[in-house]
Amino acid sequence: MSLTCLLQAGMFLYGSIERFILIKTTQYSFMLVVAIGILFLLIFFAGISHKVQRFKKAALQNEYQDEEKQETIVNKLVSSNELIYTAIVLCFLMLAVWAYFYWRDSIYIGHWQEWMNIVIRWLHITFGIAWIGTSFFFVFMENSLHKNKKRPELKGDMWMLHGGGFWFVEKYQVAPKVMPKGVHWFKYEAYFTWLTGFGLLFVVYYFNAEAMLLKADNTSLSAGTAIAIGVASLAIGYTIYHVLSLTPLLKKPLLFGITLFFILIGFAYFYTQIFNPRAAFIHFGALIGTFMAGNVFFVIIPAQKAMVKATKEGTYLDPAIGNFAGLRSYHNNYFTLPVLFVMISNHFPSTFSHEYPWLILAMLSIGSAAVKHYLNLKEKDQESVWVIPIATLILFSTIFITAPEPVGGECDTVSFTRIYPIIQQRCVSCHSASPTDDVLTAPPNGVVYDTPQDIVKMADKIMQRVVITKNMPQNNKTGITPEERDLIRCWIEQGASVQ
């Protein structure tokens, strides 16, 4: 019994792979050789990385006469491993690009895009959780440290209970006298969150720029220019933020926050002028994410490297360097909730379909940053009575502002026979078990309108997306008319019946 199952599964897998891989082997055997080459490279680097890890472990355990020699060895191994990781990431990138060219003109290209989307999104969320999790955790510790009068070299210490064990953490004012061995760095979470996010920007928005990035009524901007503007805006935005934080304003948190907020809203406004609202939302989120990752890459990690160097050499280190990095890390902490809110809201048309999407972005950002502020105060036992009410008020106002306008007007009796052709013409190219759309190969969200029952079942959601928020058909690719939207409204208001 189980053997037949296994056999069947094996045959099925073989059949699928054959269909998928061999579509055009005759012309493309060269491509297959390239793919096998990249795979070998990947295995090769993975193997080396494994070896290097083992060397490092051995080097750390080995009792060396010469401490310095041991350290140089370990450092060399660590940096060579970083190179290997980069090589592995590049291999995956090459594979993805390879797959794109291999399946570009086949029915599999939509499938390829969807899986790129799934996998990169999954990585993005996973790295993001790890990164924001550590950010929360360290700011929480920072805020909850207990001063220890007997140990002036410490900023504080604290006991914690987690995972069935007691933990004791000490934070140094600057650095310990001797450089400890095997210090753990937190940086890859940040780098990979940014890299995967940047990848997603391409997979979701840039590869289908006509449909996903540009405004529906766009006539002037080419896809290439729009993409270039999107990418450049991240670099320009970060530079502005960085320069701002070099001014004396940095020492005045409230003023700094307000200035930065207006700069961000400027960007939000700019994005909504050139991109469609959903793409504008994601670029706003990507911009804040770039601030965060940039803080880690350009400020925090270099500062930590300087600290390590000074500790090793026993030289004086200006605490200002660490404090500056600390502040930027604190900024990151305030960015976390807004960035998460923005990333999520980009999936909900009631947020980005508002007439002024930048206003919604502004409210979501300030409201959620205020929630973070409250949490930070609370951890420091400085609870404030007014922060949460204000944050709640702002966030709740967003709900009211985004509420739909009543759509209305007199209706004649609309029978289903008038609705069915509209849905056939305007929706089924995407929402069908076998879509004919040039990009989508599977019905979006699994929603199909192949039978009358399919349509009736979804009447509420159709009302929401076609009549109220008007963001279906997506980017109005199929050119639905206002009259047709109104017919759909009347039909649903009259009970959405198929009779």
Ligand code: HEC
């Ligand atoms: C060009 C392709 C395309 C066309 C045409 C299209 N849609 Fe969609 N639709 C999508 C995509 C992609 C999604 C998922 C993303 C989203 O929710 O915005 C979606 C989502 C939806 C949802 C939300 C489903 C859910 O589970 O939340 C509804 C409802 C919907 N479409 C209705 C319609 C109707 C009605 C039409 C025709 C008037 C239509 N769509 C035409 C691509 C399309």
